[in-house]
Amino acid sequence: MPSKGLMRKRQIDLFFRELDKALGQKAEIILLGASAGSLMGHIRPSFDIDFEIRLAPPKVRKKNIEEEILKTARKAGVAVNFSENVDHWSMISYLDYRKTAIPYKKFGRLNVKLIAPEYWTIGKMARYYALDAKDIAAIIKRKKLRPASLVRLWNRALKSSDLSLELGQFKTHACHFLKNYGRRLWGKKFHHEFYAKRLG
Numbered sequence: 457m458p459s460k461g462l463m464r465k466r467q468i469d470l471f472f473r474e475l476d477k478a479l480g481q482k483a484e485i486i487l488l489g490a491s492a493g494s495l496m497g498h499i500r501p502s503f504d505i506d507f508e509i510r511l512a513p514p515k516v517r518k519k520n521i522e523e524e525i526l527k528t529a530r531k532a533g534v535a536v537n538f539s540e541n542v543d544h545w546s547m548i549s550y551l552d553y554r555k556t557a558i559p560y561k562k563f564g565r566l567n568v569k570l571i572a573p574e575y576w577t578i579g580k581m582a583r584y585y586a587l588d589a590k591d592i593a594a595i596i597k598r599k600k601l602r603p604a605s606l607v608r609l610w611n612r613a614l615k616s617s618d619l620s621l622e623l624g625q626f627k628t629h630a631c632h633f634l635k636n637y638g639r640r641l642w643g644k645k646f647h648h649e650f651y652a653k654r655l656g
């Protein structure tokens with residue numbers, strides 16, 4: 457019997473195959489959230505598919521595209537959350553996430569990509585529920601992400617974001633993560649204070 461992770465992948469693929477038929481035009485899609493995490497190898501089941509969708513060319517817009525996406529989601533048995541610009545989902549900038557996105561698959565006229573693992577952690581760190589921290593740790597371990605490059609990226613995200621209360625919250629979340637997960641991920645010689653000083 458297929459694993460939950462494999463079943464989730466099949467559901468994601470089914471949704472985009474059906475969405476290609478429903479939209480009938482070219483689009484670039486970037487997957488984020490737990491569904492992207494599942495495709496990176498973290499098998500915690502996700503209950504929805506989060507994605508950015510940009511039509512090509514951008515000025516061509518089919519009527520009722522939102523309805524088509526929601527209708528396709530119901531047909532595929534998934535819930536969806538989508539936007540033309542996911543950088544607006546949080547006050548913390550995703551930086552150049554489009555340039556660094558990783559090709560996943562093409563479904564007819566849909567070019568589907570995954571947000572790069574390092575950039576994926578930005579959204580999770582901004583929200584930072586208990587499950588988010590565990591998800592971040594799982595992807596860091598699976599993708600062998602190094603602390604120095606991650607902290608540099610998080611620092612860039614902070615400096616590129618508009619002034620808001622979320623800046624301080626993000627920094628607090630990151631410091632908490634480094635303190636509570638750092639040694640488990642990077643060994644006993646890891647010193648969270650060293651990296652925390654490099655945030656903001």
